[in-house]
Amino acid sequence: MQPDLVIRALGALAQEHRLAVFRLLVQAGAEGIPAGVLAERLGVPPSSMSFHLTQLANAGLVTQRRESRSIIYSANYAAMNGVMSYLTENCCGGVPCDDAAICGLTPDRKSA
């Protein structure tokens, strides 16, 4: 994954509402969530939500499909994996995060 795309993805996630949206979409899985539902759940006006969804889409983190009147957003797991891989390889000392915190274990396992 090229740095430019990684930067866009990080920037896309570095915002309260967008991080919350992405978390919801990750939980929702392939089924996805309509834009309007996301707006309502987070208490954000539709036009603002649209702006944020555009940012996420532009970073490649979400995909969209139309279903009747709704436009349904889904998380792009592959893109997220790409970001995680980049960070692991370039920003974690090249250590494959073996028994350290990264892979799902609680961070204070690092209690050296």
Place this chain on the structure above:
Amino acid sequence: MQPDLVIRALGALAQEHRLAVFRLLVQAGAEGIPAGVLAERLGVPPSSMSFHLTQLANAGLVTQRRESRSIIYSANYAAMNGVMSYLTENCCGGVPCDDAAICGLTPDRKSA
């Protein structure tokens, strides 16, 4: 790690120069790199570099120590691990990711 700090860390890394700085610091290890050397290596004016280093420090991603006239920056690995853990747990479908790549499989938790 609380979401607010995660957002600040993501925002700190979502910038060309800062991502480059952090990568250099990760490679440098505990020894760290002086601010001036970072500025020169990346071709950024000292005042601009200072701005970016402040952002990184404010996000908790780097630490600084004075050594004679130089101020030496080092990567905070624990903070980075905290960010990775948060993303793995909240943005990768909760999959423990240790038998996939980072989180290489789409969670078909919707299988019911």
Place this chain on the structure above:
DNA sequence: CCAATGATTCGATAAATGTAGAATTATGAA
């Protein structure tokens, strides 16, 4: 003390980001 070095802070400026109402587009139903 005085000058030189390394770094930050200040100041001004340009660009990008976030917000949200109003208008517009797309779809479906009567």
Place this chain on the structure above:
DNA sequence: TTCATAATTCTACATTTATCGAATCATTGG
């Protein structure tokens, strides 16, 4: 067609971010 629904685009505005020269602060050496 006409209306209602779902979402986006348009528009304006305030805030934040990024840049970088100039001024300032901190440290060391003469």
